[in-house]
Amino acid sequence: MTQSDGKQGRILIVDDEVDLRSLLQITFKRMGLSSVAEPDLHSARERLKKDQFDLCLTDMRLPDGRGMELVEEIQQRYPHMPVAVITAFGNMELAVEALRAGAFDCVSKPVDLEVLRALVSRALTVEKSPAVNASLSEERLVGRSRAMRALKERIDKLARSQAPVCISGESGTGKEVIAREIHARGPRADKPFIPVNCGAIPADLIESEFFGHLKGAFTGASQPRSGFFQAAEGGTLFLDEIADMPLPMQVKLLRAIQERRIRPIGAEKELPVDVRILSASHKALDREVREGRFREDLYYRINVIDLHVPPLRERPEDVELLTERILAQLAGVYGQSFELTESARSALVVHDFPGNVRELENILERAAALCEHSKIEAEDLGLSEESLSRPGKNAEPRENLAVELSLDDEAGPDNELELITEALEARRWNRTAAAKDLGLTLRQLRYRMKKYHID
Helix, strand or coil: CCCCCCCCCEEEEECCCHHHHHHHHHHHHHCCCEEEEECCHHHHHHHHHHCCCCEEEEECEECCEEHHHHHHHHHHHCCCCCEEEEECCCCHHHHHHHHHCCCCEEEECCCCHHHHHHHHHHHCCCCCCCCCCHHHHHHHCCCCCHHHHHHHHHHHHHHCCCCCEEEECCCCCCHHHHHHHHHHCCCCCCCCEEEEEHHHCCCCCHHHHHHCECCCCCCCCCCCECCHHHHCCCCEEEEECHHHCCHHHHHHHHHHHHHCEECCECCCCCEECCCEEEEEECCCHHHHHHCCCCCHHHHHHHCCEEEECCCHHHCHHHHHHHHHHHHHHHHHHHCCCCEECHHHHHHHHHCCCCCHHHHHHHHHHHHHHHCECCEECHHHHCCCHHHHHCCCCCCCCHHHCCCCCCCCCCCCHHHHHHHHHHHHHHCCCCHHHHHHHHCCCHHHHHHHHHHCCCC
């Protein structure tokens, strides 16, 4: 059954249509790839036990079961092998189900060979994607809280897929940063990342901005222009605040995503496009659908996978790391380093940050401009009196804390370790607040955490 001895990639085709299997094998042979074709689930399973493949392409409807079973089995047994699925034309529900189950991408019947070639080329580069520099990644995704660690793990997994992802979260949480990270970690990393604020484009220009136009297509179109889809060719199109897109444009966007084709204004023919769609909104899209402001069919197409970014108030242990990173960036801008006083650190620890990371950036930038001698005091932060005076969120009164307020170097190691751990847990692992409760400086607490290997 092998059609070529090409060494660039080996593909397993699973489909019960003889003509389609032959067409796919001829197509892959011309791409310099080898392929093996099997007609059903049983044969595919047996083949996978004997041979190794770089990609599996399976129909969703097979004589002895569903292609979905193969998708799930490959995810469990061969997690590093991408699996793409062939679906019936217009069967969006089945395509969404496959993508949520872990399929790399989908292609519909009748198979568009140009779309298929792009899909296969992309899938075969997943394992060869350029490694993301760990330090650069940490600069973009600052935080060691449990929530941030879980988010980073999810991003790693989503980067290997081509499934549409809708990033939800409050304003200022860094949704575009997350989208850029998904792009940077995936096989499209060397192609464009085009961010678009859907709420900032005038309604009468939005179609032209997305799809482009020909010269003379409308009054004022003195030159042809490419749209966002063409600019993102081969890469990622990030649709920020997608809930603000006008309803008439939502219809056209849905068609472009499903058909992977666009028609520039004034053009007679459609153009194929190869982009991955990521979107974001601070609004609850399901509620927007219920209230008739967002199309349900578009919602299901872009929200194949939902990725929630937690607000800063739910991960206060990351405030200190973020503060250090932002102050380091400000030091580069101002040509001098900045130091936070303990009172300023404590004020930041207990602040709610309704504006999330963006608010923290603004607070520190303002404080850097107002402070004297590069030392930022609590007053320089411009926070409310409530934030400056309250002892801390989710903290018990000091007298009720099961933590001693001071430690000395003569304390026994077991007792000291227990006290430090209790203090950190009581303050949700916020080191600045825990150090204050223990009667230590932040530097002293860090020394002891390192000494006892507390992370």
